[in-house]
Amino acid sequence: MAFKVKDVNAFYGEKQALKGVSFEIPAKSVTAIIGPSGCGKSTFIRCLNRMNDLVPMFSITGEILYNGTNIYSKGIDVTELRRRIGMVFQKPNPFPKSIYENAAYGLRIQGVNKRNILDKVVEGSLRKAALWDEVKDRLNSSALALSGGQQQRLCIARAIATEPEVILFDEPCSALDPIATAKIEDQITALKQYYTVVIVTHNMQQAARVSEYTGFFMMGELVEFDITRKIFTAPSNKLTEDYITGRFG
Amino acid sequence: MNRNILSKWFDNIFWVLGFIATLIGLATLIVLILDVLADGVGRLGWQFLTSYPSRRPESAGILSAWIGTIWIMALTTLLSIPLGIMAAVYLEEYSRKNWLTNLIEINIANLAGVPSIIYGLLGLGLFVRAMSLERSLISGAATLAILVLPIVILSTREALRAIPFSIREASYALGATKWQTIRHQVLPAALPGIMTGVILSMSRAVGETAPLIMIGALTYVAFLPASPISSEFPFISIQGLFDPFTVLPIQIFNWVSRPQKGFFADAAAGIIVLLIITFMMNAIAVWMRHKYQKKIRW
Amino acid sequence: MYKRVQRYKERLIEGALFLSALFSIFITGGIIAVLFFETFEFFKEVSIIAFLTDTQWTPLFAEKHFGILPLFAGTFLTTVIAITVALPIGLISAIYLSEYATDRVRTMVKPALEVLAAVPTVVYGYFALLFVTPLLQKIIPDLSGFNALSPGIVMGIMIIPIISSLSEDAMHAVPMGLREGAYALGSTRLQVATRVVVPAAFSGIAASFMLGISRAVGETMIVAIAAGQQPRLTLNPLVPIATVTAYIVQVSLGDTPTGTIEYKTIFAVGISLFVVTFGLNMVSYWFKKKFMEVYE
Numbered sequence: 001m002a003f004k005v006k007d008v009n010a011f012y013g014e015k016q017a018l019k020g021v022s023f024e025i026p027a028k029s030v031t032a033i034i035g036p037s038g039c040g041k042s043t044f045i046r047c048l049n050r051m052n053d054l055v056p057m058f059s060i061t062g063e064i065l066y067n068g069t070n071i072y073s074k075g076i077d078v079t080e081l082r083r084r085i086g087m088v089f090q091k092p093n094p095f096p097k098s099i100y101e102n103a104a105y106g107l108r109i110q111g112v113n114k115r116n117i118l119d120k121v122v123e124g125s126l127r128k129a130a131l132w133d134e135v136k137d138r139l140n141s142s143a144l145a146l147s148g149g150q151q152q153r154l155c156i157a158r159a160i161a162t163e164p165e166v167i168l169f170d171e172p173c174s175a176l177d178p179i180a181t182a183k184i185e186d187q188i189t190a191l192k193q194y195y196t197v198v199i200v201t202h203n204m205q206q207a208a209r210v211s212e213y214t215g216f217f218m219m220g221e222l223v224e225f226d227i228t229r230k231i232f233t234a235p236s237n238k239l240t241e242d243y244i245t246g247r248f249g
Numbered sequence: 250m251n252r253n254i255l256s257k258w259f260d261n262i263f264w265v266l267g268f269i270a271t272l273i274g275l276a277t278l279i280v281l282i283l284d285v286l287a288d289g290v291g292r293l294g295w296q297f298l299t300s301y302p303s304r305r306p307e308s309a310g311i312l313s314a315w316i317g318t319i320w321i322m323a324l325t326t327l328l329s330i331p332l333g334i335m336a337a338v339y340l341e342e343y344s345r346k347n348w349l350t351n352l353i354e355i356n357i358a359n360l361a362g363v364p365s366i367i368y369g370l371l372g373l374g375l376f377v378r379a380m381s382l383e384r385s386l387i388s389g390a391a392t393l394a395i396l397v398l399p400i401v402i403l404s405t406r407e408a409l410r411a412i413p414f415s416i417r418e419a420s421y422a423l424g425a426t427k428w429q430t431i432r433h434q435v436l437p438a439a440l441p442g443i444m445t446g447v448i449l450s451m452s453r454a455v456g457e458t459a460p461l462i463m464i465g466a467l468t469y470v471a472f473l474p475a476s477p478i479s480s481e482f483p484f485i486s487i488q489g490l491f492d493p494f495t496v497l498p499i500q501i502f503n504w505v506s507r508p509q510k511g512f513f514a515d516a517a518a519g520i521i522v523l524l525i526i527t528f529m530m531n532a533i534a535v536w537m538r539h540k541y542q543k544k545i546r547w
Numbered sequence: 548m549y550k551r552v553q554r555y556k557e558r559l560i561e562g563a564l565f566l567s568a569l570f571s572i573f574i575t576g577g578i579i580a581v582l583f584f585e586t587f588e589f590f591k592e593v594s595i596i597a598f599l600t601d602t603q604w605t606p607l608f609a610e611k612h613f614g615i616l617p618l619f620a621g622t623f624l625t626t627v628i629a630i631t632v633a634l635p636i637g638l639i640s641a642i643y644l645s646e647y648a649t650d651r652v653r654t655m656v657k658p659a660l661e662v663l664a665a666v667p668t669v670v671y672g673y674f675a676l677l678f679v680t681p682l683l684q685k686i687i688p689d690l691s692g693f694n695a696l697s698p699g700i701v702m703g704i705m706i707i708p709i710i711s712s713l714s715e716d717a718m719h720a721v722p723m724g725l726r727e728g729a730y731a732l733g734s735t736r737l738q739v740a741t742r743v744v745v746p747a748a749f750s751g752i753a754a755s756f757m758l759g760i761s762r763a764v765g766e767t768m769i770v771a772i773a774a775g776q777q778p779r780l781t782l783n784p785l786v787p788i789a790t791v792t793a794y795i796v797q798v799s800l801g802d803t804p805t806g807t808i809e810y811k812t813i814f815a816v817g818i819s820l821f822v823v824t825f826g827l828n829m830v831s832y833w834f835k836k837k838f839m840e841v842y843e
Binding site for chain 3: 356358368399
Binding site for chain 1: 413415416417418419420421422423424425426429433434437438
C-alpha cells in the first residue's frame, strides 16, 4: 500500500470539503477518483502532496500515511515530500521558459547543475512522456509555443524528471482534445510499471480505461472504493450505480 | 414620443461633448509642445549642451544640469529599486493578513499620494541636517529614492499579481521552496512588468523639482561632480556623491524665474531636452508593456 | 545538513524582505518626526492662535506676522480653480471613454493621457506663466502677470488624466448585467451612464476626486512659477498670491540660515499641508476599498 488514508476531514474556512474519508491506495497501480463536480475529489488529491497548504484558511484532521509516515505530522519536510510525489495539473502549466529548462527545473532546484546529468535526465523524461521525438530539435524554444497536448506531456516529463515515487493527475485531460487525451491516457497506463498513479477525472470512460482501482466521491464522502471492473459492472452502493449509469452528475 | 427624441438628442450631444472633453488634455499637450518648440528650438545646439550656466542668456547652457540629472537618476535607481522590489515581493508573496501588513499597505498607498514637497522637507530635515550630508548629490538621490519607493512598490506588486497562480503551483509541486519559486519562476516572468514600472518611476524622478529645491540643489553650478572613475586604485571614486549639484528641472525653474526675457528661450530649450528624456522613457515603458502582453499568453 | 542550511536561508530571505516592507513605515515615521520636531520649535516662538488667526504672513519682513490664513487662501483658491476645471471635464471624459468610445479609441487615448500625466510640473509652470497668462490677459485686461487663475487652470488640465483614468477604471468594473437591465428598458447610453453606471461606480469616482484634490493642494512648481509668491488674504483670482507650497519653495531658495524662525516656518506650514493631503488620501483610500469590496 502506498497511501493509508485514515478518517480525513478537510475544511476551507468553515466549509467542510472532505468528511471522514478512509481507504488505502495500492502501490504501482493506477487509482482513479471519480465523482460529480464539487464532490471533494480535487481537494482529496491535493491533500496527498500537501498542495492545499498553499490555500489560506485550509485545515485538515485525520491521518494520511505515506509508506507508514503521516505526511501531516510535525517535522515533515513538505518540499521533500513533493519531490517524491509529483503532480500534473488540470490546465497545462509549463513555465514560460524553454522546453529544456522546464524538464530540468526539478533537478536545478535540488542544486543539480551539471550539464551532462541534466541532458541525460531531460532526454530520459521526455522519452518517457513520449514527447522526445516531437521536440528534440527545438529544446531551447519556448514551452509556450507547444500545443496544449504537448504542453501537458511536458508537464508529465517535468514531474518524472525528479524521479518521484507517485504521480498525481488532477483532471489532466479536461483542457485537451480527444486525440491529445488518448496520448495522455497511453502515457498514464505506461507509467504504472514505475510509479504509483492517482488520477482525478470527471470522465467515467477515462477512469474505466486507465485505472485498476476506483474511488467514488460524493459531497465530500467516499461512497465506494473497489477494483475498477467491479465499480463499473457491479457496484455495491446504489449511489455509485446511479452515477455511473448517468442518472445524475 | 417627444421625450424620446429629446433624450436621443441629449445622448448625441453628450457623445460630442465627451469626445471634446477627452481631447482637451491632448490638445493642451500639443499646444504646450508647439509653444515650447517655438520659444526654445533656436537655442538648442552643441553649445547649449556643453556650456555652464551664464549671466548672459545667449551663452548659457545645461552641461552641469544634464550631468546632474544623470547622476541623480542613476543613484536614485540604485537606492530605490532593490528596496522597492524586495518590499513588493514580501507584500505580494509572503505577507499574511494581520494588522501590521494592513498598516503597511495603507501606509504605502498613502505615501504614493503625499506631495513631493513634503519629501523635500523630510530630505532637508533628515539627510541634509540630521545626517549632515549637506546639499549633495547623495542627499538629493536619497530624497528622490524615498519619493519613488511607493510607486516602485505598487507597480511591482501589480506585475507580480499578473503572474498566474498555476506557475507557482507547478513549481511547488516539484518540491521547490518558496524562495526558489519566486527567484526562478515568479520574478523572471514578472520582469518585463517590473521594468515598465521602474522606468515610469524613474521618469517621474527625472522631472521632480520641488524636493530638490528643498534639499538645496543649487541653481547656479559652474562645475561638475567629481567623476566616479578615478585614475588611482581602486579606480572608483565616491567623492562625487558629496558634491553640490543641479538638475535640469531646477535649471529651467531658475531661468523661468529671471526677469530678463532672454532666459525664457534658455528655459524653453531646457524644457525640450527634459521632455525628450521623459517621453523617451515613457515610450520605452509603453513599448515594453505592449510587447510583453503580446508575447506571453497564459 | 544541506536541508538545514536551506531552511535558514529561506528564513533569512523572508526576514530581509519583511524589513524592506517595514521600511515604508519608517518613512512615514521620519516625515512625521521631522515635521513635528521643527514645528514644535516654531510654536515655542509663535503662539498657535496667532498662527491660525492672524491675517498676515510676513515672516521674511522686518515686521513679522505668522498668520497662515493668507497661504491657505492661496492654496484654496488655486485648488478650487483647478478642481472646477478638472472635475467636470475628467468625469465627462471618463463617461465617454467607458460608455461611448470604441475599444480602438480607448486603447489609443489612454496611453496618450498617461503622457499628459508624465510631463514634469516645471514645464506646466512655464506654460502657465508664458503662454496661458498672456492669452488670458487678452480676454481679461485686469489680470496681472502673476495670478491664481492661470496656474489654477493649468493645474486643472494636469489633473484631468488622474480623474478620467481612475473614474473610467471604476466605471469599467461595473458589471455588464446592470447596464443590460437598463438598456433592455429602452434607455439611451446617457441615461444608462448617469442613472446606472455613475451611481454604481460612485465610490470609485469619489476616490479619484479626492486624489485629484490632494494633487492640487500639494502641487508646487506651477504655482511657485506662475502665481507670484505674494501671500495675501484674498479670493480674487486676478492678483498675485502665494500658496502653502510656493511659500516653502520661496524660503528654501533664499539664504535663510537653518535654525532661524523663518526656516522653522516651512516645517510648520509643511505639517499643515501633510495633514490635509494625508486626510484626503485616507478618504480616497477608504472610498476605493469600499468600491473594491462591492465589485471585486
